[in-house]
Amino acid sequence: MAIERMAVFLPKRWLVGAGSPVRLVLSGLRALNRLRASFLLPSRSAGLRFATYRVIHQINYQFVEPRFLLGYKLTPLSSIKVAYARMNQPLHLVTNPGFGIPVDLWFPANGPIKPQQSDQVSVAYSRDMVVGATHQLELSVEGYYKKMSNIVAYRDGHSSQDFTMLSQGSSRRWEAVVTTGQGTAYGAEVFLQKKQGRLTGWLGYTVSWTIHQFDELNQGKPFAARQDRRHDVSVVGIYPISKRWSINGTWIYQTGQPVTLPQAVYGQVNVNIFTNRLDPYGGVLFTYGERNSYRMKATHRLDVSIQRKTTHKWGVGQLELSMYNAYNRKNPYFYYLALGNTVKAVSLFQIIPSLSYTFNIYTGKKPTE
Secondary structure, eight states, X not given: OEEEEEEEEEOGGGSSSSOOOEXXXXXXXXXXXXXXXXXXXXXXXXXXXXXXXXXXXXXXXXEEEEEEEEXXXXXXXXXXXXXXXXXXXXXXXXXXXXXXXXXXXXXXXXXXXXXXXXXXXXXXXXXXXXXXXXXXXXXXXXXXEEEEEEEXXXXXXXXXXXXXXXXXXXXXXXXXXXEEEEEEEXXXXXXXXXXXXXXXXXXXXXXXXXXXXXXXXXXXOOEEOTTOOSEEEEEEEEEESSSSEEEEEEEEEEOOOEEOOEEXXXXXXXXXXXXXXXXXXXOEEEEEOSTTOEEOOOEEEEXXXXXXXXXXXXXXXXXXXXXXXXXXXXXXXXXXXXXTTEEEEEEOXXXXXXXXXXEEEOOSSOOOO
């Protein structure tokens, strides 16, 4: 049994709009029972977490979060696991849906905006495989389904700019510019790891969907969430050249994030009531389609590094030369509307070389090489 408690104090200068300082208190009591294991059921556990979330002098929430894990051994080399967990989160993350830097803001649940809640079920299969005399592989396949409620998003026409010092009024409150809805997330992951042999590493692939639905957004129709990345691939390789030299490589690929972009841009013409003439500089208006109906370009990169190990009588050191984004891929970070009403991407963190040296002092008996 474990007891959790955390207090967060938000000064007035950190608040959105005018108001008193906010003090948040998160408390929890967690109990976990590991049931007696057997050959066919090597892992069995069930738990219950009781949590409270309180905004001092304002509101109080209580949660009961059950969870369990059941493992079944199919053969000496393979097993299957089934798990369920309920979770609650009293802090909401809100992200801009369209143009500009993806500003993330965190807001505490308060009043009409309740804490987020999720129920997740997962099923996993794992198997150890032996290929030859010195090659051992571990394969795992896992599928999951998550149901979410009380998630939040900006209402149409609102973004993080509502909370800048220039735009927020004395009565501005974040509850007025967001709306609540529900969502689902589901997918599958395949993970293959090589633990023995000269070359070690792993290969991971995930296919997933994250769908949100809000009555006040997108005409009530479901849409892909910002977190929806259809494909995610990672390949890691570690190869020791000698006792002192080794080389590592990591390649990742991710489907681009959904984003809301305008389908049409047109100028607004105003009539000058004093001269009775048309003013062609009335500003620019945008016409949007469905929410998150576009996707950013896919992101991928290769990171490589080479290490040289140095040993001394009082410690061991490692000199490392690494290259982030070795082939200088320009992955989009955000989009903006440039001159001529064209959409352009801004890329950060292109190729970055680095050189580092770490040294660990022996605290006990010197290890043998």
